[in-house]
Amino acid sequence: MNLEVLNGRWPFWLGALALAVTAVGYAAVLGRLLGVSGMYERLVHARAELAVDREERAFRDRATLGEALRRETLAEMERQGIQVPPEELAAPVTTAQAGPAIAPRVPLWGQLVFLVMMFAGGALAKALAGGLTFQSQPDPAHLQLFGKAAPLALLFGGVLVGFGTRMAGGCTSGHGLSGCGRLQPGSLLATACFFGSGVALSMVLARVLA
Amino acid sequence: MRGGGWSGHASTVSSADGPKKPAPGQSCPHSATCPLYPQFTMASFLRYWRTSYCDADFSRCARFRLASEGKPVPVNMLPSGNLMKLTPK
Numbered sequence: 001m002n003l004e005v006l007n008g009r010w011p012f013w014l015g016a017l018a019l020a021v022t023a024v025g026y027a028a029v030l031g032r033l034l035g036v037s038g039m040y041e042r043l044v045h046a047r048a049e050l051a052v053d054r055e056e057r058a059f060r061d062r063a064t065l066g067e068a069l070r071r072e073t074l075a076e077m078e079r080q081g082i083q084v085p086p087e088e089l090a091a092p093v094t095t096a097q098a099g100p101a102i103a104p105r106v107p108l109w110g111q112l113v114f115l116v117m118m119f120a121g122g123a124l125a126k127a128l129a130g131g132l133t134f135q136s137q138p139d140p141a142h143l144q145l146f147g148k149a150a151p152l153a154l155l156f157g158g159v160l161v162g163f164g165t166r167m168a169g170g171c172t173s174g175h176g177l178s179g180c181g182r183l184q185p186g187s188l189l190a191t192a193c194f195f196g197s198g199v200a201l202s203m204v205l206a207r208v209l210a
Numbered sequence: 211m212r213g214g215g216w217s218g219h220a221s222t223v224s225s226a227d228g229p230k231k232p233a234p235g236q237s238c239p240h241s242a243t244c245p246l247y248p249q250f251t252m253a254s255f256l257r258y259w260r261t262s263y264c265d266a267d268f269s270r271c272a273r274f275r276l277a278s279e280g281k282p283v284p285v286n287m288l289p290s291g292n293l294m295k296l297t298p299k
Contacts, residue, residue: 048282056285068294
């Protein structure tokens with residue numbers, strides 16, 4: 001099977017459409033904003049994240065949450081020496097007092113599936129175009145720049161990307177798609193920095209490699 | 211915003227010494243996404259948390275500090291840092 005439109009570089013509008021459907025669909029279905037670096041971050045903290053997921057399931061019942069909140073708040077106020085009116089102490093927890101239910105987080109396994117599918121989607125697109133190959137050696141351009149240290153340079157580059165995206169509070173998906181789509185000033189600035197520095201570095205490298 | 215993974219756009223930035231102290235009158239930038247924040251209006255005494263943390267010095271909120279460090283925030287963690295228990299001690 002060979003789809004002509006997938007050969008070579010995709011037309012920009014098709015890529016944009018696919019990204020838009022993914023970002024909007026993710027927000028519409030899960031009620032959360034798409035952010036890929038954040039998903040990796042959750043995987044790094046997988047143990048703590050799973051513990052949080054367990055706690056969340058236990059507190060999803062509004063009445064349970066309301067009762068625990070009431071009990072702990074009164075205890076905290078007592079510790080702080082704040083007087084609580086007796087009628088509030090005696091008041092039963094009602095559904096109205098329990099407050100809105102806590103919106104569930106995207107489960108960790110769901111985000112793991114998303115990350116796996118991201119790679120699978122890329123591989124599928126390439127396979128449909130008939131050019132899927134696996135390469136264990138760095139790109140010739142990398143070898144020209146870094147010689148035998150090219151794999152280490154790639155690893156270091158990956159670490160820098162991870163560090164930078166966490167420092168910026170998002171990556172090209174979180175800021176570029178979700179943030180810019182909502183016209184968030186911080187995201188517009190972050191995306192301008194991502195792409196601006198990318199273009200500038202590409203131009204420098206093009207001269208060096210030439 | 212947390213949850214989707216993306217930490218959003220907190221106007222208060224972290225530093226090596228922890229989050230900066232908020233300006234007077236500044237509310238917590240995480241209030242829109244904090245699952246406990248809406249709960250704090252449902253009974254009069256629960257407003258204690260808002261007046262002591264969310265709408266006051268939120269930089270000392272344990273939830274805010276964890277989120278600012280990019281760490282998962284337990285849903286049962288109160289702004290004081292205490293963890294709510296399902297059953298009385």
